[in-house]
Amino acid sequence: MRTVAILQARMGSSRLPGKVLMDLGGETVLARVVGRLSRAKRITDVAVASTISSRDDVIAKEAARIGVGCFRGPEHDVLARYCGAAVAFHADLVVRITCDCPLIDPELVDEVIGACVQESADFACNTLPRTFPRGLDTEVFTKEALLRAETIADRPYQREHVTPIFYERQELFCCRAVQAQRDYSAHRWTLDTPEDLELIRAIYSNFGNKDNFTWREILALVEAKPQLSAMNAHVLQKPVRETAAVN
Numbered sequence: 001m002r003t004v005a006i007l008q009a010r011m012g013s014s015r016l017p018g019k020v021l022m023d024l025g026g027e028t029v030l031a032r033v034v035g036r037l038s039r040a041k042r043i044t045d046v047a048v049a050s051t052i053s054s055r056d057d058v059i060a061k062e063a064a065r066i067g068v069g070c071f072r073g074p075e076h077d078v079l080a081r082y083c084g085a086a087v088a089f090h091a092d093l094v095v096r097i098t099c100d101c102p103l104i105d106p107e108l109v110d111e112v113i114g115a116c117v118q119e120s121a122d123f124a125c126n127t128l129p130r131t132f133p134r135g136l137d138t139e140v141f142t143k144e145a146l147l148r149a150e151t152i153a154d155r156p157y158q159r160e161h162v163t164p165i166f167y168e169r170q171e172l173f174c175c176r177a178v179q180a181q182r183d184y185s186a187h188r189w190t191l192d193t194p195e196d197l198e199l200i201r202a203i204y205s206n207f208g209n210k211d212n213f214t215w216r217e218i219l220a221l222v223e224a225k226p227q228l229s230a231m232n233a234h235v236l237q238k239p240v241r242e243t244a245a246v247n
Contacts, residue, residue: 003113004091005037005046006071008078008162009099011055015193020099021062024201025209029191030059031066032102032204035211040106042113043095049085051075079159083150086143093117094146096139096162102200103189105215109138112178116140122173123166131180134237135189136215138178139163145173187222188232195232202228 009020009030021028027035030048037046047069050059056072063070071088073081086094095113097104108126116124122145127137141149141163152172153165166173191200206221206228207213222228 001044001092001117002090003042003044003093003095004086004089005040005043005095005097005109006049006082006085006089006091007033007037007046007097007099008049008081009056009059010051010053010075011059012053012075013192016191016197019191019197021058022197024102024197025204025211027211028062028066029102030062030099032211033097033099033104034066034068036102036104036106037095037097037109038106039212040095040109040113042110042117043106045069045089047071047085047089049073049078049081051081076156077159079150079153079162079165082162083147086146091143094141094143096141098137100190100192101135101137102191103135103203103215103218104138105136108132108136108178108215112138112140115176115178116142119176120174121176123163124176124178125163125167126178126180128167128177129179130185131183133184133187133189133215133219135187135191137190141166149173184219187219187229188235188237189218192237193232193235195235199228199231202231 011018020030024032048063049071050056052072060070071085073084123141125139149165158164
């Protein structure tokens, strides 16, 4: 089985434009996400799904620099973009990661992949219900399920956010969820604002700007240094349509 992690990335961002190529301890955010995902044992390949917009030429150039493939598709129909990327990179199983997650944990990614494979699911995630820190978001689905979802999803938000159709139509898809032993969802480790970037840079700095630390090591760090979490504690998450939990 060919398992491809596909990272959606574009330069447009309402709160932090160009964040995907911002510096994070001497590397771009995109390079950090790729580097961390490359340590996942269940992933065959890592690739980028960007847009056909000329402003995203720099993302294609950065993908080439760090040695990963880049598929370019519609800017707002991200579901169609993922379908094109899954076909282009010959994926049997797709791991969807956004570049909002430069602290993504490879072992946790492997755990979600394992849940999808071992339970013969169409879709697995660690976000519904959310028990892990925001910024460790991992969604896994088969290419067949993705292509089927593309024919069913008919609302703009379903196509922009790729996966709502899976958990909204669980009568059509076999869905599974991975949950933490405790609820850590109050922690915000995602990259969406300047304050988020300040926190994530501080976390990398505390680990010598290496990227081989685990999410549990981050947890221990922020619990020992609460001033870190205070950096973005006031940031409100942008409203996202979330539905009932995955079974």
